[in-house]
Amino acid sequence: MQLFELRGRSHHADKAFGWITIAAAGLVLVILGLVAASMTQRALPVLEKMGPDLFTSSKWSAAEDHYGLLAFLFGTLYTAAIALVLAVPVSLGVALFITQVAPRWLKKPMVYLIDLCAVVPSVVWGLWGVLVLSQHFGLGRSFLTAGIILAIMITPIITSLAREVIETTPLTDKEAALALGATRWEMICATVLPHSKGGLVGAVMLGLGRAMGETIAAALVIGSALGQITANPFAPGNSMPAVIANEWGEADDLHKSALIALAVTLFALTIVVNLLATWIVQRGRRHA
């Protein structure tokens, strides 16, 4: 395309426009850098006071100025794990249904359905979780309730990513499998799944990142118990984002610093998961 570039009167305006677009694109890097730097700086007071205890202690008490986030880290990972166990099979099933089974006319409505699931606000899921799921169905506020709500919220995300990945399977591969007499399921196992394995792993990891960072719905249904590390899914617990949302209102300076330290930990965790996921997805795309 360089071949066609002409140097006319508006050469300077042309250059300026190019620089404006670069600045806009660079904003992404600037914002991410600022997030990391400004928040780490605000988290330093609590890190100085607590030292490594911040990450290894599960005692969290504003009254005693003792902040250990281990229990919340556990809660975040535990609820995210429950969410993944519930969401992954459903997402995969729906994605396979849309791409391999559904008749043509059904595909578009299915995509609409997934879009609508994805756009229901988190606070509405939370309200529904509190008043219907936990009170009406007697699940209470617990790790499990939070896990279920998170699963509902990440299923559409994983599904739409998985659908995109699966649709890149070459038609010739699938036709070859069917021509050899494979049933539909055998065709899926032999061509679709191996072809999209990498992308599917990436999709699941992006879902994991979402589940770990999801705040409001978890804050409403997880139960806000302090220091809870237990494998019992029916116990009330807490997760890092939920603590931030629930405690921010009445936090003093050091407490706020501790909550920002939670946010920094969460940021680091989700960045690592997303870096890995993005890398896997992009590598998958290049092979496709």
Add this chain to the structure above:
Amino acid sequence: MIAASDLHAKPSWRSTRSKLMTGLMIAAVAILAIPLIAVLYAVVSRGAGVAFDAFPAFFTKDIPAISRREGPGMGPAILGTLLVTGAATVIAVPLGVLGAVYLHEYGGTRKFARAVRFMAMVMTGVPSIVMGLFIYVMWTMRFGYSAFGGALALACLMLPVVIGSTEQMLRLVPTQLREAAYALGASKSRTILTVVLPAALPGIVSGALLAVARAAGETAPLLFAVGAAKAFNPHLFTEANTALSLQIFNSDLAFPAAESRAWGAALTLVALTFLMTITARVFTSRFALKR
């Protein structure tokens, strides 16, 4: 001639298994749909009463200062949601489109462009509450609560989404269009502004609309920037404001009056986001460039 059914006179384990797995896939679709239907049923059945009783009082009246008091009122929250989301759109969409223009029209496979593209994808996964605290540290601590702080937080969340969807749309604009413009002597910036962007516009609009719909429902990033006012506040830059999502999160569910107002607010918010999503989809299928 041998019919397919003759080959499988008795259904074999293989075909049974295939049918079973297909059945499981259909079950998965049902499992996906059940929560959506359940939440829509709850929102409509519990929210419609309060929202449309003495219409349009719910959408225009103040929020009662005392939670247990009966009566309508989400007006300030609706105004706040529109104000915050609107300002976020004005900030994020132009920047996102320009960023995408760089990525596709200038950067291509350059290192900087690849880094931005990669980090934009990573940025879509940054939890919204982290963005909220970031804006608290950068903005609220200096300038206090305002609708604009919330708009900044939402804009940070929307930016990478808009970049991603816009770049996809730019990819669909045929290269011949650009070459034709160059052949007529247009500069690169002129080509982009008068040929490429107009060609991709419907797709860009619907991608942006989806991002706006997603942002309008956000609560966590607003917690630290918008405040919790209950009165009308039409000012963008000053004084605490409120939003529908914040009102739902903060409502005292112990009082039936507050609970029913929360459902009314939820109905309004869901209607708003669904409307934008459906508009975006219809827009795409009618006007956008196709692969």
